[in-house]
Amino acid sequence: MATIRDVSKLAGVSVATVSRVINKNGYVHQATLDKVEQAMTALQYTPNQIARSLAGKRTSTVALIVPDILNPFFPLLARAIEDTAQKKGFSVLLCNSDSKQQKELDYLSLLLTKQIDGILLASYTSKPEEIIQYEAKSAIPVVLVDTCFPDYPIASFLSNHKLGARMAVNHLIERGCGKIGHICGPTHIFAARERCLGYEESCRDQSWYTPSLIVSGDFQVDGGRRAIQELLSRHPDVHGVFVGNDLMAIGALKQLHAMDIRVPERLKLIGFDGIATDFLMPELSTIVQPFYDIGAHAMNHLLSRIDGESMHNTIFEFDSLVLHKGQTT
Amino acid sequence: MATIRDVSKLAGVSVATVSRVINKNGYVHQATLDKVEQAMTALQYTPNQIARSLAGKRTSTVALIVPDILNPFFPLLARAIEDTAQKKGFSVLLCNSDSKQQKELDYLSLLLTKQIDGILLASYTSKPEEIIQYEAKSAIPVVLVDTCFPDYPIASFLSNHKLGARMAVNHLIERGCGKIGHICGPTHIFAARERCLGYEESCRDQSWYTPSLIVSGDFQVDGGRRAIQELLSRHPDVHGVFVGNDLMAIGALKQLHAMDIRVPERLKLIGFDGIATDFLMPELSTIVQPFYDIGAHAMNHLLSRIDGESMHNTIFEFDSLVLHKGQTT
């Protein structure tokens, strides 16, 4: 592969000049610019990114840390992030943390030695102090996606989950549901808590409301099966259920089917997320999160930080959730 | 961050010696080794990977190029690949090509300047000559996943699709199907062709067989809807359908549901891939591909090539497909 030196020789200029045309900075005469560009194309020259990185510039690479790309939730984010990165000349390193603290920390220090320019972190296990400390000592900007710590100055991009929850409950009410239950996700997940709060806010003034209408699940399919059983045993007369996410909603649906309880006639069900609305049958009613927007904005914010802009590290909540009316309500 | 020079000073040795202990090569006295290691831990030293890469070693990074990580097929592969890479100290760069030749080529040359160590390529658009030429002039090993070119020496890892197709058809026969149709995928996709061939081989000697039992689809949900309609209009009496992939099978299932044709009573349906076996209701019968094995083996093979082992570049077909008996057969 041709180097900058080869180009400089062929063009009859110094490497500094070539560097200037590569980086489009500093003054360079039009005539020399032409010569250099000719030499570059003649040699099919492309700058070695490793050398550029070592010489102090960036790696043009960011890392995306997710619990597990297999969770259908994350490819949606990953795609938006990669698209946005690619448009700006950045690449994305994919890291699965399995929600294990150690694996996450290992990645974090690996990324340091790789001189990654920034990190998009979707993690429900990391502590805010850790993140702040990491940013401080590594000077690598970190942006949170799908989670946040309200009391700390960390940039975060996520849906307005409380709003979404209200939309879900309202939809059930509009569809004529009387007593509405909720299957909530793990309480260590911010989004799960918010959705639960949204449910509570919408329901607590109803005559039928009682806290035992909230059953906890694990955001997985099987958890949904168990939770709906629990809910029905507590309240055989529930008429609608706002399930904390689509995965659990699928589980609930399967369980109801097995128990021969007709959906939506006897019981209406609405999920949250909007993963794979295409793939399901019957189609699940759900609140679709604006994944693409979240990912794209998070990435753009990160890129601005990388460019040295000092941003206001705050929480960006997206209100553009959409009700997807399926066949379960 | 501490550098190798800092360590060498603190340990009272030369940088060369420190380098030797980092890389565990060359002779180094036990006593000095201890000193160096103490210094390293004292300074919390970790070698800068960029500098190592520039000095001639590798980047310990591979790229995974997929058409679109949103296709539920690819996260399965990505996970296996990332797991395997991570165990061996490698990172994975994620690239979406959208099956566009230009985007793919752009990535390929970008990866060159990034001095990537190897590439895992899932592409149905690239030409074998291109790949061979790229490997030759870049010295970057490329391994194909989920596709192959039988007539060219390119390492490829994929399921034995023909075998899987036979399994699917046999299952339908066992379940009592008489006339069996097939919805095949795009013919430029190797796997789609193989599955179709498998179907043909299994069926051509049957009394009911006729080529018009094969309808073509596009491997997408909507394509499945259209294809099943087409098939039914050609052959109102089909009793079983082997659908070329799960996405189309979902579409077919939805269409049949809309048409009030009962599955599996009136018509039996089996898909291929094994994505989303959890998500569907009714659960789809399908042939599950050994994604994890494919990804892991492909990655291991790539790592061996990166380590300089000259491998026999051939096609690795995985026979370990599994019938998932759902509720549609």
Add this chain to the structure above:
DNA sequence: TTGAAAGCGCTAACAA
């Protein structure tokens, strides 16, 4: 068994 020194390819003062 160890060290000195020459790069790897590029950037960025500093001079001219």
Add this chain to the structure above:
DNA sequence: TTGTTAGCGCTTTCAA
């Protein structure tokens, strides 16, 4: 407007 040169942090001959 251009060139010289000193690094960036590490690896790797080649000598000692």
